[in-house]
Amino acid sequence: MDPLLAAFEEAYGRPPQGVWHAPGRVNLIGEHTDYNDGLVLPFALAQGVSVAAARRDDGVLELRSLQAAADGRTVRVEELTPGAVDGWAAYPAGVAAVLREHGVGGASLLIDSDLPQGAGLASSAALECAVALALCQLHGVEIERAELARLAQRAEREFTGTPCGIMDQSAALLCTAGHALLLDCRSGLSSQVPLPLGEALSLLVVDTRAPHALADGDYAARRAECERAASLLGVDSLRDVKDLAGALASLPEPVLRRRTQHVVTENHRVEAAVGLLRAGALAELGALLTASHLSLRDQFEVSWPRADAAVEAALRAGARGGRMVGGGFGGSVIVLAAADRLADVREAIDAAYAERGWPAPAYLEAVPSAGARRLL
Incomplete structure (x- = not known):
């Protein structure tokens, strides 16, 4: 049974x-x-x-x-x-x-x-x-x-x-x-x-072993910052920002400018990713993933040290790209890599964690289901 x-x-x-x-x-x-x-x-x-x-x-x-x-x-x-x-x-x-x-x-x-x-x-x-x-x-x-x-x-x-x-x-x-x-x-x-993973290219989920908790206030704070920025810009949501340069120039607080820049450019990255996938150019997706991670780290400020280390190590080992996923402040990273490079990527991430005295991460090869x- x-x-x-x-x-x-x-x-x-x-x-x-x-x-x-x-x-x-x-x-x-x-x-x-x-x-x-x-x-x-x-x-x-x-x-x-x-x-x-x-x-x-x-x-x-x-x-x-x-x-x-x-x-x-x-x-x-x-x-x-x-x-x-x-x-x-x-x-x-x-x-x-x-x-x-x-x-x-x-x-x-x-x-x-x-x-x-x-x-x-x-x-x-x-x-x-x-x-x-x-x-x-x-x-x-x-x-x-x-x-x-x-x-x-x-x-x-x-x-x-x-x-x-x-x-x-x-x-x-x-x-x-x-x-x-x-x-x-x-x-x-x-x-x-279409997302044809598992043939030439694989997507590796790296559990950084840094648990996250979205109800602890950080997630809500980011949402409130986005709502404040939208209100100051006179739009219903940051989705409606069309002139990013003008919006950034008009926002009075640096933190609101950073949040706005991430949201607007991340929407553009989604559209670009869809275009690549529908064109059968999965391998080119890696650069967008990495750009997303850098924006989440520097503009939205929700990444965490173990995520940054995993992405950096994966790129050094030949991965196509990678980024943190989820709300942030802990959780997982995804890495896009050629199937024959996965072992190298894992070895590089494990080494980076061991060097810093962190617990070894866990891995999961993602299959669209x-x-x-x-x-x-």
């Missing part, structure tokens, strides 16, 4: 009615553009969060996780409010609370994950979307996937206090195998862009 099914029966004394899975994501390019109404280009990973679930008709929500076996929660769906549940359980509880408005009720859930937490690979969104699919299907509720992504985003913002954009939830629900997802975060429109779905 599948270990998750066996664990569910042991926990709840009955078999689950199904198992649902939602993937983590790597954002190929387009960082901190999502909450500025901009463009992003994520793709889904093979790894993610799985949820075994069975319906309850008494309005009770039972939450258990194989990664937090001693921290199960039992709550009534009708009593769920922000702050009622804390820790990891706030994510699925928030989803249940938001979906309550659509007719979703109680359930028994057992969660498992093969995504490293704190690595910047959107484990929280994967959890939210796997739970959202499970609850909707258990209760016969049909919600279009783009709307379900918005509901999951709302759950995270209201129940964990993270002012996240829409990218992670959209990637978990809308991505398809072999493609990246070009998402316009203002209109919600998306399209699939399918979005959220029912497994059993």
Whole structure:
């Protein structure tokens, strides 16, 4: 028997009615553009969060996780409010609370994950979307996937206090195998862009072992700075800045000029990346990745020493390009390299970490995979 099914029966004394899975994501390019109404280009990973679930008709929500076996929660769906549940359980509880408005009720859930937490690979969104699919299907509720992504985003913002954009939830629900997802975060429109990794070129995810926490204030501070810059420029969001030189000249604070420069140029880099991929020029993507990293390091100031060291070492070892991914302040780096150079890249990064006395990083070769779905 599948270990998750066996664990569910042991926990709840009955078999689950199904198992649902939602993937983590790597954002190929387009960082901190999502909450500025901009463009992003994520793709889904093979790894993610799985949820075994069975319906309850008494309005009770039972939450258990194989990664937090001693921290199960039992709550009534009708009593769920922000702050009622804390820790990891706030994510699925928030989803249940938001979906309550659509007719979703109680359930028994057992969660498992093969995504490293704190690595910047959107484990929280994967959890939210796997739970959202499970609850909707258990209760016969049909919600279009783009709307379900918005509901999951709302759950995270209201129940964990993270002012996240829409990218992670959209990637978990809308991505398809072999493609990246070009998402316009203002209109919600998306399209699939071919991403033929794994043949001549590979994308290596480097978990720098520096955990990040987006709810600790730094992420919110960057968002507030972007909103202040947009307000001073008289636009709805930094997405609307057309004359970058003029905008930079008119902003009174150096920090706001740096934030604006990153967001505007990062949107341009997304558009350029899409053009390269659709032209079959994957190898040329590396320079854009590196330019994105430098902008995130110097203009948006969200990189961290282990990320900078990983990118620098990878480039010295012959990688095409690389950059930090996720919200920043910890997490992962991606490196684009020829398949026959991956061993050299890993050796160079390991050496750079050992030289500084840091724990060795972990590696994952990224494969563009399918979005959220029912497994059993």
